[in-house]
Amino acid sequence: MILMREVQMDLISGEKLEKMTSMEKIRLILDKVKNGKIVVLESGLTSDEEVRLIEMTMSEIRVDEFSGIEIESYPSKKEGSFLDRIFGRALKGRMTVIGPANQLRTIEKDKYQISTKVSVGD
Amino acid sequence: MGIFSSLKESLGTWINRIFKKKRAKIGLYGPPNAGKTTLANRILHDWSDGESFGAASPIPHETRRAMRKEGVVINANGSSIELDIVDTPGMATKVDFKEFMAFGLSEAESKKRAKEATEGVIEAIKWLDDLDGVLLVMDSTEDPYTQVNVVVIGNMEARKLPLLIVANKMDLPNASPARIKAAFPQHAMVPISALEGSNIDNLYQAIAAHFG
Numbered sequence: 001m002i003l004m005r006e007v008q009m010d011l012i013s014g015e016k017l018e019k020m021t022s023m024e025k026i027r028l029i030l031d032k033v034k035n036g037k038i039v040v041l042e043s044g045l046t047s048d049e050e051v052r053l054i055e056m057t058m059s060e061i062r063v064d065e066f067s068g069i070e071i072e073s074y075p076s077k078k079e080g081s082f083l084d085r086i087f088g089r090a091l092k093g094r095m096t097v098i099g100p101a102n103q104l105r106t107i108e109k110d111k112y113q114i115s116t117k118v119s120v121g122d
Numbered sequence: 123m124g125i126f127s128s129l130k131e132s133l134g135t136w137i138n139r140i141f142k143k144k145r146a147k148i149g150l151y152g153p154p155n156a157g158k159t160t161l162a163n164r165i166l167h168d169w170s171d172g173e174s175f176g177a178a179s180p181i182p183h184e185t186r187r188a189m190r191k192e193g194v195v196i197n198a199n200g201s202s203i204e205l206d207i208v209d210t211p212g213m214a215t216k217v218d219f220k221e222f223m224a225f226g227l228s229e230a231e232s233k234k235r236a237k238e239a240t241e242g243v244i245e246a247i248k249w250l251d252d253l254d255g256v257l258l259v260m261d262s263t264e265d266p267y268t269q270v271n272v273v274v275i276g277n278m279e280a281r282k283l284p285l286l287i288v289a290n291k292m293d294l295p296n297a298s299p300a301r302i303k304a305a306f307p308q309h310a311m312v313p314i315s316a317l318e319g320s321n322i323d324n325l326y327q328a329i330a331a332h333f334g
Binding site for chain 2: 020046047048049050054055057058059061063067069070071072073074093101102109110
């Protein structure tokens with residue numbers, strides 16, 4: 001008999017992310033990832049939020065429990081629009097995939113495509 | 123009295139601007155094993171009193187505490203810049219102690235190193251708030267699209283702080299600085315070998331131009 005193992009993947013809309021504070025987003029991501037889920041953010045995180053996510057991830061790493069995250073997004077676009085620059089608006093994040101470091105592995109990444117493999121735990 | 127003290131202050135500012143060396147606090151960032159400490163040691167060797175930041179090692183996360191050297195004066199292209207250089211621990215999104223055991227460290231040593239490495243990453247992140255610019259060191263034999271590179275670049279762009287990409291390890295046969303340039307075309311990039319010192323003068327010229 002073949003046992004099928006499953007991985008949950010949560011795709012979170014840009015609309016939902018827009019309504020959340022940075023801390024709420026980071027907590028949501030880390031809680032899901034620590035529970036073995038793969039999270040895809042439609043509109044990604046700002047660069048500052050990504051740095052804070054890495055910072056919190058580091059503080060939550062525990063031997064034999066949680067070794068960190070795999071996170072991949074595309075490089076930011078070259079410049080914001082003229083109005084973004086005039087008003088000092090931050091560049092928006094781009095689609096981002098985040099998962100447990102021991103399950104999500106990036107195979108290949110370039111400007112236009114991110115290929116990942118998800119391994120299913122025992 | 124107020125006018126005189128104000129004039130004196132303005133004059134002082136102008137004299138400082140004309141005669142004082144340009145000064146900047148720059149951080150060396152990048153993934154573990156990109157060669158940050160080797161480059162930091164090379165800069166000190168070339169421009170300081172021969173001190174070093176610390177040992178480099180093939181085992182990732184050898185640098186687990188940020189280290190700063192003040193007053194390193196670099197002269198290039200007829201200009202002079204005084205740098206405070208911060209060598210930061212390698213940035214990572216994951217730290218697994220088993221990775222260190224593969225290099226022959228004991229389980230206890232590996233776990234200790236992993237704990238210190240996570241603290242080092244946090245320290246490197248905290249330093250981002252206190253810098254005038256960043257030298258982002260990449261291993262040019264590796265894929266440049268790592269999230270650490272993407273995050274550091276995005277962060278510097280958001281802060282509107284100068285960033286210079288250093289494509290290190292150009293001495294290795296499979297090095298491809300062109301791949302780094304193609305990945306981040308909006309930023310200046312200098313290929314070097316920190317270990318051998320190749321092209322290092324071009325880096326010093328770029329540092330003086332970028333951070334001066």
